Amino acid sequence: MIDTHCHIQTEEFDEDRDAVLERAAEAGVDTLIVVGGAGDLSTNDKAVRLAEEHAGLYATVGMHPHDAKDVDAEDMERLRNLARHPKVVAIGETGLDFHYEHSPRRVQREMFERFVGLAVETRLPVVVHNRESDREAAETLRGGGGRLEGVIHCFTSDAAAARTFLELGFYLSFSGIITFKNAEELRDIARWVPLDRLLIETDAPFLAPVPMRGRRNEPAYVAFVAETLARVRGVEVEEIASAASRNARTLFRLAPEDVTS
Ligand code: NI
Secondary structure, eight states: OEEEEEOTTSGGGTTTHHHHHHHHHHTTOOEEEEEOOSSSTHHHHHHHHHHHHOTTEEEEEOOOGGGGGGOOHHHHHHHHHHTTSTTEEEEEEEEEETTTOSSOHHHHHHHHHHHHHHHHHHTOOEEEEEESOHHHHHHHHHTTTTOOOEEETTOOSOHHHHHHHHHTTOEEEEOGGGGSTTOHHHHHHHHHSOGGGEEEOOOBTSOOOTTSTTSOOOGGGHHHHHHHHHHHHTSOHHHHHHHHHHHHHHHTTOOSOOOOO
């Protein structure tokens, strides 16, 4: 399995990162996309460094919409350079968050447009954070002019938004939220998303799935996401795991067989 979205470069994992990677490998999670731009700019460099050290780890570079207000032109230039690193497989995370609105909406939108531009320029897919901003996010992605690929990470919007993003050619990634008791609407969507358009992720250290809810999340737990998807779709977990892995390898253009080392 591939955890397509985790932040194991952050300090939450400084004490036991190697053990976390071992538990992931034991759970059959052999490839991780370590997503940068979680908290501050240094999480991008840390993601790339970690990917350099481990064969099955890849990095992305971007900045969370929460922190859009703190990114200046010089920072963007640094990220543009970092994006050329051979183990960087996507731009992000980036996007819009109108729920928390930690940065003004206008500033989030400008930053998102800049990262979409960088994704087009580098020909890398984009990892999109979208919360209560479906219409604006879709508009911005359309601005990529059909040359843009990517994933709506931790998808939690409604069925209409799911259809819109699928029509734009995007993948939808399901996180531990799909295991939550009150996520019936999301599980309904997960039943019909085309098998060749779905991805699985943890968003570790956040959003630990049931039965680990409330604890620090980690990549090994992506198995609970796959199990829930399999249950609601009435298929074997192997079918979900192999489809999601194939999709991730296609989107992020990963080598066919990587093993965490
Ligand atoms: Ni994230």
